[in-house]
Amino acid sequence: MPLRNRASNGDLAEALFSLAEMEGLGDRRIAYLKAGYTVFDAEGPAHKAVLDQAPPWLKPLLSQLMECSGPDALEAAAQRLSDGGRPRRRGTRENYLARIDVHTIIAEADPDLHPQRMRGAFHWHTxxxxxxxPLxxxxxxxxxxxxxxxxVTDHSRGLEVASGLDGEGMRLQRRRVDRWNQNHGDDLRLFQGLEVEILEDGTIDIPQAERRELDCVVAAVHRHFDPDRDQTERLLRAVSTPDVHCLAHPRARHFHNRPGLRARWERVFTVCAENDVAVEINGFPRRQDLDWDLARLASECGCIFILASDAHAPRHLEFDAYACxxxxxxxxxxxxxLNxxxxxxxxxxxFVG
Ligand SMILES: [Zn+2]
Ligand SMILES: [Zn+2]
Structure with missing residues (x-):
């Protein structure tokens, strides 16, 4: 007998996030959100993990949701449970992969796109x-x-909240990179990159002389998201700056939080391709930026790509699987x-390209 269809973790998580949004502030909203994240990040079918962690009042509701056979049934159930409310922020959760989806997609992917085939570990912090x-x-x-x-791509000083590197810090780190390469370069060749800030007007927060001291300059937006503004010109200026190698997490979106920058992406990607600036696919689960639709568009524009974990700890390095x-x-x-x-x-x- 065939197994009865069950909703995917992604669909179940979406129903829980929607329910959270239809609640006022308070414990119920927090419980829905927590359950949503548990499902979204679960390694396997989330049913047991999420039920074990849920407060008693939530368990029967979760059981009802888990009985749903697909996204439509889940959406209808969420509507019933919320007395017909409307979720407000669905647009901040579109085109994201739940963790279990990553494993399924990779199992069926071209072997050359498996994480273990990637020679280069790009974009991580120390x-x-x-x-x-430490490095x-x-x-x-x-x-x-x-x-x-x-x-390695630590932040530049322009991102004060991340206590980024100034010129002196860069040079101290360079010595450690050189030392690593002297001792272990045959096993792992280390390049010194820096994640620099794309300022509000599209300029980069460190001068050209400092960019030239680095092996790899990775430009990114971390502030001034301004959803009403078309950001095309800002991004074009950044990717046309000499010595910029890569546009990192191009949309600067954040799961369930920020929808990401608005821009004429075809134009941005065309100029990236013309300038040989690599477009990043950032695999940090809350970023997943670019998503697959924009990555396909970038590919049609002739771009080259670099896959990133954006790891802030050793265990995060596996987030390159999301990018794969x-x-x-x-x-x-x-x-x-490029990886x-x-x-x-x-x-x-x-150095040449
Ligand atoms: Zn970043
Ligand atoms: Zn980063």
Missing amino acids: TDSDGKA ETMARACRRRGASWAV AIASRAELAPSTI TRRAEVFEDWL
Whole structure:
């Protein structure tokens, strides 16, 4: 007998987030949100984990939701449970993968897009800015995961909340990168990158002389999201700046929180391709930026890609799997993904390309 269809973790999580939004502020709203995140981040079918953690009043409601066979039935059940309320922020949760979806997509993906095939571990942070582990610990963790090269990308000083690196900090970190490469460069070649700020007018927060001291300049928006503003010109200025290698998390969206920047993306991606600026697919679960629709558009514009974990601790390095899953769903050619290249080839791209 076939197994009865059950809703996916993503659909179940969406129903729980919708219910949270239809509640006023208070314990019920928090319980729905907590259950939503538990389902969204669950390694396997979430049913047991979420029921175990739920308060007694929520358990029968969860059981009802879990009996639903798909997204339509779930939406109808959520409407009934909320007396016909309307969720407000669905647009902040579109085109995200629940954790279990990542495993399913990768299991069926082109083997060249599997995380273990990625030679380069790109975009991670250390205690030099807002990461939780020192440079050397992160580099060893990259090596253990099978990488043969890696790019550290702490924040620049422009992001004060992350206590970013100033010029002196950059030079101190450079010495440690050089030391790592002298001792362990045959196992893991380390490149010094920096995640620099795209300011409100599209300029970069560190001068060209400092950019030139770095191996890899990764430009990103972390402030001035301004949902009413078209951000095309700001992004074009950033990706046309000399010595910028990569546009990181291009939309700056955040799950259940921010919908992301508005821009004429075809234009932005075309200029990225013209300037040989790589477009990042950031796999940090709350970012997932680009999503697969925009990644497909970037590919049609001729872009090259770089997959990132945006790890702030060694255990986050596995978030590159989300980026691999997005690349697979966007049907990107592995040859357009820089992480698949050998260290020498990536180095040529950094310094010549
Ligand atoms: Zn960032
Ligand atoms: Zn980052």
